[in-house]
Amino acid sequence: MTHFTDESQKAIAELARQDAARALQEDVGNGDLTAGLIDPVRRARALILARESAVLCGAPWLEEAVHQLDPQARITWLVAEGQRCVADQVVAEIEGQARALLTAERTALNYLQLLSGVATTTAMYVDAVKGTRARIVDTRKTLPGLRLAQKYAVRTGGGTNHRIGLYDAVLIKENHIAAAGGVAPVLQAAAQLMREGAAQAAFVEIEVETLVQLDEALQAGATMVLLDNMDIPGLNEAVRLNAGRAILEISGGVTLKSLRALAETGVDRISIGALTKDVKAIDFSMRFQEL
Structure with a gap:
C-alpha cells in the first residue's frame, strides 16, 4: 500500500x-x-x-x-x-x-x-512487474467526475499517478507534433513555455511512434518519452538508443499477459488505461x- x-x-x-x-x-x-x-x-x-x-x-x-x-x-x-x-x-x-x-x-x-x-x-499489474525497474502508471481514462478518487485507488494499489489533467503537465502527442510542425519545433515550444513560467507543468513528455522519432526527440533534449505501440524488438532497441538519457514510458495495447515481457525490456514506466477504464x-x- x-x-x-x-x-x-x-x-x-x-x-x-x-x-x-x-x-x-x-x-x-x-x-x-x-x-x-x-x-x-x-x-x-x-x-x-x-x-x-x-x-x-x-x-x-x-x-x-x-x-x-x-x-x-x-x-x-x-x-x-x-x-x-x-x-x-x-x-x-x-x-x-x-x-x-x-x-x-x-x-x-x-x-x-x-x-x-x-x-x-492495479496491484495485479504491480505484482506482475516486480523485480524490474518498470512502474505501473495510470492515465486520464477515468470515469467522469471520479478521476481523483480513481487515481487515489491506483496509488492505494501500489501504482503511480500520471498527470491529473491537461493543466498540470505537458504531454505532446501525434496531433500536437503535426500541428507544431515536427518533433523538434514542438519541444522547443515546450522548453520556451517552461522557461517563461507561464504554466506550472510537472513534466514535459513527448509521444513517439518510431525509432527515428525517438532519436529526433532525444537530439532535441527530450527528458521523458512515451513509446507508443512499439513491439518488443523495437522497445529493446529504444532502450539501447536512449542509453538512460530520458525516462521511457510504454503505452498502448498493454495487457496483463504481455506486461512482464514489456517490463523486461528495461523501460521505466508502463501506462495502462485499463486500471481505471475497464x-x-x-x-x-x-x-x-x-x-
Whole structure:
C-alpha cells in the first residue's frame, strides 16, 4: 500500500466529503421513501462483507456516506485501507441509526466496490512487474467526475499517478507534433513555455511512434518519452538508443499477459488505461443485525 502524507490525507478526506455529498444527493433527492418505513429511533448494526478477495480501498468515501447521514455512527474497520481481504470476510462493522444506514448503503458500497476494483487491478499489474525497474502508471481514462478518487485507488494499489489533467503537465502527442510542425519545433515550444513560467507543468513528455522519432526527440533534449505501440524488438532497441538519457514510458495495447515481457525490456514506466477504464467492481454487501 502507498503511504499518504498528512497533507494528502486531508485532501483525500475533503474529496471524499464532496464526492459522497454529490452521490447522496443523486440517490436520495428529497428523501428515502423506503427507509421512511423504519422507526426513526431504531438503531442497527451492519456488517460489510467482501464476497471475493480484493485490495480494500474506499474507506474515506464509505465513512463520509454514513456520517453525512448519521454523524454519530460508529465504524470499525477490520481490514485496513490498502490491505487484502478474502471472500466472506467481514471488513467493517457499523453501528448507528437504522434509517441512516439503510439510506447510505448503496452509495457507501458503490464507492467501496469501485475503488477496491481499481486498487485490486492495479496491484495485479504491480505484482506482475516486480523485480524490474518498470512502474505501473495510470492515465486520464477515468470515469467522469471520479478521476481523483480513481487515481487515489491506483496509488492505494501500489501504482503511480500520471498527470491529473491537461493543466498540470505537458504531454505532446501525434496531433500536437503535426500541428507544431515536427518533433523538434514542438519541444522547443515546450522548453520556451517552461522557461517563461507561464504554466506550472510537472513534466514535459513527448509521444513517439518510431525509432527515428525517438532519436529526433532525444537530439532535441527530450527528458521523458512515451513509446507508443512499439513491439518488443523495437522497445529493446529504444532502450539501447536512449542509453538512460530520458525516462521511457510504454503505452498502448498493454495487457496483463504481455506486461512482464514489456517490463523486461528495461523501460521505466508502463501506462495502462485499463486500471481505471475497464473497472470490474469488487462485490461487497451490507448485512444488518439486530441490536
